[in-house]
Amino acid sequence: MKGFKRASVDVILCCYNQDQYIVKALESVLSQKVNASVRVLVADDGSSDKTFEIIKSYETKSPFPFIYFDNNGNIGMQSNYKRAFEACKSDYTAILEGDDWWSSDSHLAKHIAFLKRHSRYSMSFNSITYYFQEDGTFKVNKWPYNRSHIAIKLCHQLGWGNQIGNLSSCVFRTKLLQALPDKFFKLQFADWELGVMMALKGPIAKLKDSTSVYRINNKGQWSALSTENRMVSEKDALKKLSLLLPSSCEGYINMYTDILDNKGQSPELATFKTRIRTIIRQIKEK
Numbered sequence: 001m002k003g004f005k006r007a008s009v010d011v012i013l014c015c016y017n018q019d020q021y022i023v024k025a026l027e028s029v030l031s032q033k034v035n036a037s038v039r040v041l042v043a044d045d046g047s048s049d050k051t052f053e054i055i056k057s058y059e060t061k062s063p064f065p066f067i068y069f070d071n072n073g074n075i076g077m078q079s080n081y082k083r084a085f086e087a088c089k090s091d092y093t094a095i096l097e098g099d100d101w102w103s104s105d106s107h108l109a110k111h112i113a114f115l116k117r118h119s120r121y122s123m124s125f126n127s128i129t130y131y132f133q134e135d136g137t138f139k140v141n142k143w144p145y146n147r148s149h150i151a152i153k154l155c156h157q158l159g160w161g162n163q164i165g166n167l168s169s170c171v172f173r174t175k176l177l178q179a180l181p182d183k184f185f186k187l188q189f190a191d192w193e194l195g196v197m198m199a200l201k202g203p204i205a206k207l208k209d210s211t212s213v214y215r216i217n218n219k220g221q222w223s224a225l226s227t228e229n230r231m232v233s234e235k236d237a238l239k240k241l242s243l244l245l246p247s248s249c250e251g252y253i254n255m256y257t258d259i260l261d262n263k264g265q266s267p268e269l270a271t272f273k274t275r276i277r278t279i280i281r282q283i284k285e286k
Contacts, residue, residue: 007112008037008090010174011064014080014167015043015098019050021215026058028102034109038064043084046074051098082185085177093174096212100168103129104211111171114149114207122202123172123195124149125164127210133217140210148208154199158245159252161234161259162192163206166214170194176201187240196241235260 011029015022029040040062044052052071059066069083085093092112096102104110111124130139152163164170170191180197187193198204235257242253 006035006037007092007116009034009039009092009094009108009112009171010088010090011038011040011094011096011108012081012084012088013040013042013055013096013098014045014077014084015047015051015055016045016074016077016080017047017049017051018098019047019054021099021101022051022054024101025096025098026055028107029096030058030062030064031105032102032108033105034112036108036112037090038108039067039090040064041067041069041084041087043069043080044071045077045080046071078185078187078189085180088174088177090174092171093177094171095167097166097168099215100166101213101215102168102211103213104209107211108171110207110209110211114205115171115173118205120202121151121205122176122198123170124205124207125169125171125191125195126207126212128165128169129210129213131213131215133215138213143208145208149205151203152195152199152206153203154196154249155252157192157195157199157204158249159255161256162195164191164195164204166212167191167194168214169212172198181244183244187244188237189241193237193241196245200245231260 013025013029015025018025032038042052042055044055055066067087069080069087075083092115094108094111102108107126111126114124115121127140127143131137132139157163167190176198179201184193184197195204238253238256238260242249245253
């Protein structure tokens with residue numbers, strides 16, 4: 001078709017000492033069926049186990065080229081992501097962390113198709129399948145809406161707390177990732193903070209279909225924390241993130257601070273969520 005531009009996507013495979021899990025992650029990338037140019041950016045942060053060796057062994061099996069970064073030393077998660085974001089050249093950027101995997105061979109295709117159709121969204125993420133490694137069980141939260149996707153705005157991602165849940169479910173517009181300020185990479189950021197920064201540029205979309213799996217075990221930095229320590233961690237993250245946000249965000253920051261002060265419980269939040277969900281269901285997407 002004349003004038004047709006094939007989409008392109010960079011897959012950031014972010015890993016560190018995950019040789020027990022990396023095969024499942026790799027195979028889920030290589031199985032992707034997508035009408036797009038794909039590159040795999042291997043962001044191994046100096047693994048001391050066999051993670052990097054296993055990744056190299058898959059390069060000849062891959063339909064997609066592998067791009068490697070220096071992995072001679074551990075530079076930390078934030079710096080690892082920063083160099084990966086800077087190296088991206090494609091229209092879209094997907095993330096897969098080394099202990100997670102994509103459960104559908106159409107994971108990339110669904111996200112790219114959505115973002116191509118809906119230009120106002122800064123990123124998309126899908127419903128997550130949670131895998132509890134200790135007992136081998138899976139869980140997917142019920143989808144409460146009558147739409148195939150919903151819009152998450154800044155007031156939701158910042159005022160309610162994290163609406164995403166896992167970076168391996170996310171696909172971004174690359175140009176927006178590359179516009180992140182250098183100060184952002186000084187934060188101990190994860191999916192919540194990154195989602196807030198994207199929501200400053202436009203709404204983020206949650207897709208109904210669960211196409212990725214989040215592995216949860218007692219070794220995870222977040223899952224190992226007690227509820228009280230999670231609240232402390234969130235308040236600290238919010239304080240640091242607020243320094244990067246415009247003054248117009250003050251009301252949302254105060255809203256989430258109140259929620260954290262009440263250990264995540266807030267009658268006002270419950271009412272607010274109900275009201276917003278009603279509005280979301282009534283939204284007519286273009």
